Amino acid sequence: MPGVPVLPATAPVAAPAPNGSRLASGDDGGGAKTVVDCVIHARWVLPVAPTPDVVLDHHAVVIHEDTLVAVLPSANATALYEAVTVVHRPDHAVLPGFINAHTHTGMTLMRGCADDTTLFTWLHDTVWPVEGAFTSAPGFCADGARLAMAEMLAGxxxxxxxxxxxxxxxxAAVEAVGMRAVLGMICIGFPSxxxxSPDEYLAKGEATAAEFSHVDTIHWAYAPHAPYTVADETWADIGRRAAATGRPVHTHLHETRDEVEASVAGDRTVPSCHLSDSAARPLVNLARLGLLNRRLVAVHMVHSSAEDIASVAAAGASIVHCPNSNLKLAAGVAPVADMVAAGVNVALGTDSAASNNSLNVLAEAKLGALLAKGASGDATAVPAATALAMATINGARAFGLEAITGSLEVGKKADVTVMKIANVVGCEPVFxxxxxxxxxxxxxxxxxVWVNGRRLVADGVVTALDVSAVVAKAEGWRARIDECLHGVRAKQAAEAAEKDEAAAGNAS
Ligand SMILES: [Zn+2]
Structure with missing residues (x-):
């Protein structure tokens, strides 16, 4: 394909030995081979580095302990390394693991319980009542996280x-399963x-981060929910904490037109108006409060002006594009082609399974690329390599993890995904x-799939979890949520009837 550099099989791509002190020599007298944990030989390696369009033909990825120690031609890997596990994937592409830069794992248990409605009806009439009834119930959040991880790993x-x-x-679920996660220290301006209180949310978040600091696949971000649920003084506090700790600030921003217009008008009667006395675009208000910098991870930004995009780019902040969720809730189409052209780091997220309804980053990558083309009228916008970067390294950059994951580079952690794309109907022929x-x-x-050097999916089977037990738990929660929603709907219908009756009484 023109413009895609396919390196020859003999190209020396990577030196074989960082972390050399941990690698053992397997000298059998016929020349020293280095003993490593795993070598994956593949038809192609797409390392997303040094640029996202690199394609390496007949290459191997070498893993030792939790680290990528080499990416090199298969013939060289065979000559240089003796592996405990050798995996041959002759019809496959090896990629950096996908990064879902925005989700709500607990809500996976609410998949499909309310579709085809607006964001605020969905939140007020379904999500918040269900969460009020169940999030503190033992096991709810953990069972949702396990269901989400089973789905994400498989994808x-x-x-x-x-x-x-x-x-x-x-x-606790992430620690047991072994995925990598940036967990949010949730903060919202109302009790739950x-x-x-906001102080208690933040104190609990910081304490939990400290409690799990021994888990090297768990990272933390501040997670103020949105400008319409978090007040100015809390934003300023979070900005100071983020500056002191270097942690990212992961939040929903400019998801709906109402949020932006009501905030500019200062119309607090609109539920999505930001909780500020400053009549301004929410992004402008966050900038005023000290939040607009490289640590900001702004999810959605569907309603972005040219000035918004320029200021995000200048600040080095990131945007997480969630195209399926934005379309399903009719929030609109984010101007991603303009964001990319302006140099904004755009990552991809699924949002929750309750608004998507799946946690399929590969589907977001395709839809993100197609929507960028369709909305901009430019078929060259967001080419495949850019979409792959959005699904991998850009998510890592958004959360300050680009030295750890997001591409297949020597010295990074071994977060690796393998896909069969040749000799399979639906992909052939592979130009x-x-x-x-x-x-x-x-x-x-x-x-x-490998995460941090551990193989969590093998031959298409998720091995990190007991998937049938996870699914059985989800079905148990479905029955309880269904019963709860019947009660909620009956109450809502009674309230509506009462209102109608009162209105009829007033009219007569
Ligand atoms: Zn969300």
Missing amino acids: GVTTFADMYWFPSEAA AYAS SPLSAVIYAACRKDVSD
């Missing part, structure tokens, strides 16, 4: 950024079963593996 996701109540439950991965393949083509 090649190795890292996710979460924002949900009781993050200690997700943290989890905490009663370009980048094209096959982004435009033709589906998540069921994922065969293997």
Whole structure:
């Protein structure tokens, strides 16, 4: 494919030995081979580095302990390394694991319980009542996190950024499963079963982060929910904490037109108006409060002006594009082509399974690329390589993890996804593996996944979890949520009837 550099099989790509002190020499007298944990030989390696369009033909990825120690031609790997596990993937592409830069894992248990409605009706009439009834119930958040992880791993996701109540439950589940996660220290301006004030939310978040600091696949971000649920003084506090700790600030921003217009008008009667006396665009208000900098991870930004995009780019902040959720809730189409052209770091997120309804980053990559083309009228906008970067390294950059994950580079942690894209109906013929991965393949083509050097999916089977037990738990929660929603709907109908009766009485 023109413009895609396919390096020859003999190209020396990577030196074989960082972390040399941990690698053992397997000298058998015929020349020293280095003993490593795993070598994956593949038809293609798409390392997303040094640029996202690199395609390496007949290459191998070498893993030792938790680290990528080499990416090199297969023939060289065979000559240089003796592996405990050798994996041959002759019809496959090896990629950096996908990064889901925005989700709410607990809500996976609410998948499909309310569709085809607006964001605020969905939140007020379904999500918040269900959360009020169940998030503090033992196991709810952890069971949701496990269900989400089973789905994400099967779809090649190795890292996710979460924002949900009781993050200690997700943290314990993440530790047990072994995925990489950026867990959110949720903060919201009203009391919940989890905490009663912004100070308590933040104190609990910081304490949970400290409690799980021994888990090297768990990272933390401040997660103020949105400008319409968090007040100015809390934003300023979070800005100071983020500056002191270097942690990212992960928040929903400019998701709906109402949010921007009501905030500019200062119309607090609109539920999505920001909780500020400053009549301004929410992004402008966050900048005033000291939040607009490289630590800001702004989710959605569907309603972005040229000035918004320029100021995000200048600040080095990141945007997480969630195209499926934005379309399903009719929030609109984010101007992603303009964001990319302005140099903004754009990552991809699924949002929750309750508004998507899946946690399929590969589907976001394809839809993100197509929507950028369709909305801009420019078929060259967001090519396949850019979409792959959005699904991998850009998510890592958004959360300050680009030295750890997001690309297959020597010295990074071994977060690796393998997809079968050749000799499979739906992808053949493969003129370009980048094209096959982004435009033709589906998540069921994922065969293997390693996170931090541990193989969590093997031959298409998620081995990190007891998937049937996870599914059985989800079905149990469905029955309880269903019963709860029947009660909620009956109450809402009675209230509506009472209102109608009162209105009829007033009219007569
Ligand atoms: Zn969200």
